[in-house]
Amino acid sequence: MMRQRRIGRVLRAVMAPAAAAVATVALAGCFMIPLADGRSPFDDPFGPSFTEVRAQLPALQEALDEALTGDDWAAQAVVASDNCEGACNLRLGIDLAPSSASAEDAVAAAPDAASSGWLDLAVPPETLSAILEAGAPVAADAKRDLTVSARCLGEAVTDATGAEVTVCADLTDIAQAITGSDDDYFDGPFFSAAPDEITLRTSTWAVDEILSRIE
Numbered sequence: 001m002m003r004q005r006r007i008g009r010v011l012r013a014v015m016a017p018a019a020a021a022v023a024t025v026a027l028a029g030c031f032m033i034p035l036a037d038g039r040s041p042f043d044d045p046f047g048p049s050f051t052e053v054r055a056q057l058p059a060l061q062e063a064l065d066e067a068l069t070g071d072d073w074a075a076q077a078v079v080a081s082d083n084c085e086g087a088c089n090l091r092l093g094i095d096l097a098p099s100s101a102s103a104e105d106a107v108a109a110a111p112d113a114a115s116s117g118w119l120d121l122a123v124p125p126e127t128l129s130a131i132l133e134a135g136a137p138v139a140a141d142a143k144r145d146l147t148v149s150a151r152c153l154g155e156a157v158t159d160a161t162g163a164e165v166t167v168c169a170d171l172t173d174i175a176q177a178i179t180g181s182d183d184d185y186f187d188g189p190f191f192s193a194a195p196d197e198i199t200l201r202t203s204t205w206a207v208d209e210i211l212s213r214i215e
Contacts, residue, residue, distance in 0.1 A: 043088035048144065053079045053090045056142040060092055060135055067134035072102040073127055073169070080147040080199075091145040091199075094135055096123065096169050098153050103167035107157045113165045120170035123150065125214040128174055128198075136200060136207040143202055150196040171196060178213045 060077040068075055073096060080093025098106070098121050106113075106121055113119040131148060139146035152168035159165055175193040179186040186193040190206035193199075200206050 041086065043084060043086070043090075047088075048090045050079060050087075050090065053092060053142075053144065056092055056138060056144065059142075060094070060138045063134040063138050064094065064131065067130045068127070071099050073097070073123070074099050075131060080145075080149065091147060092135070092139050092142065093147045093149060094131060095149050095151045096127075096131065096171075097151040098167050098169055100153065100155075100157075103153045103157045106167060107159050107165050111159070113159065117163070117165055119165050119167045120172075121167060122170045122173050125174060125177070128171075129211055129214060132200060132207060132210060139200065140202050145199055145201055147197055147199040171198060174198075174214060178210055180213075 057077040057079070064075040064077060076095045076097075078093040078095050080091050081087040082089040102121070103119075106119055110119055128148065132146075135146050135148075148171070150169035150171045152166055156164035156166050171193075172195075175186075175198055176182050178191065178198065179188070179193050184195050189201070190203060190209045191198060191200050198210075200210065
C-alpha cells in the first residue's frame with residue numbers, strides 16, 4: 001500500500017509539470033495563430049483571417065458598383081475590423097465617401113465651409129438603403145458582419161477663394177433614425193452604430209429591420 005502511494009505521488013509530480021507545459025504550448029498557439037495572419041494576438045484564433053475576408057471583397061465590390069449608379073457617392077469594399085492592440089473581429093466593410101463632383105458642388109453651395117476647412121455631407125437614406133440591399137446578401141453568404149463607414153474624399157476641394165476644404169460623408173442623422181437614439185454608441189441584436197459607422201449582423205432579419213427604419 002505504501003509503495004502504491006509513493007508511485008501515485010511520483011506520477012502526480014511528473015504529470016503536473018507536463019500538463020502545465022501542454023497548456024502553455026496550447027495557449028501560445030492560440031496567440032500565434034492570429035499573429036501569423038497579421039491580426040491581434042487577442043483575436044479569436046478561429047475567427048476569420050485576412051485572406052478569408054479579402055476573398056469576398058470582389059463580390060461585394062461588384063454588388064456595390066451595380067447598386068450605386070449615380071455619381072454622388074463612392075463605395076469601396078474593404079476589410080473592416082476592431083482594434084484589440086491590433087486588428088480583430090474581421091468582417092466585410094464598405095468605405096463610403098462623397099464623389100469629387102458632389103464634394104465640389106457642396107463646397108460651392110456652402111461658402112462658409114472655407115472658414116472651418118471641413119464640410120460634412122449627410123448620407124441620404126436611399127443611398128444607404130441601396131448599399132445595404134446590395135451588400136447584405138454577400139455578407140450573409142460569407143457569414144460575415146458588414147460595416148458601413150463614413151469616409152472623407154481623399155483630396156481636399158478648393159473653393160472660389162482658393163481655400164481647401166475636406167469633404168466627408170456623415171452617417172449621424174441616419175444612425176439616429178435607425179437606432180431611435182442620439183447616443184454615440186448603440187448595440188442591438190441585429191445591428192450596431194458608432195460615430196461614423198453602422199454594422200449589420202449577418203441575419204437577413206437585420207436588413208429588413210434597418211430598411212424599415214430608414215425608408
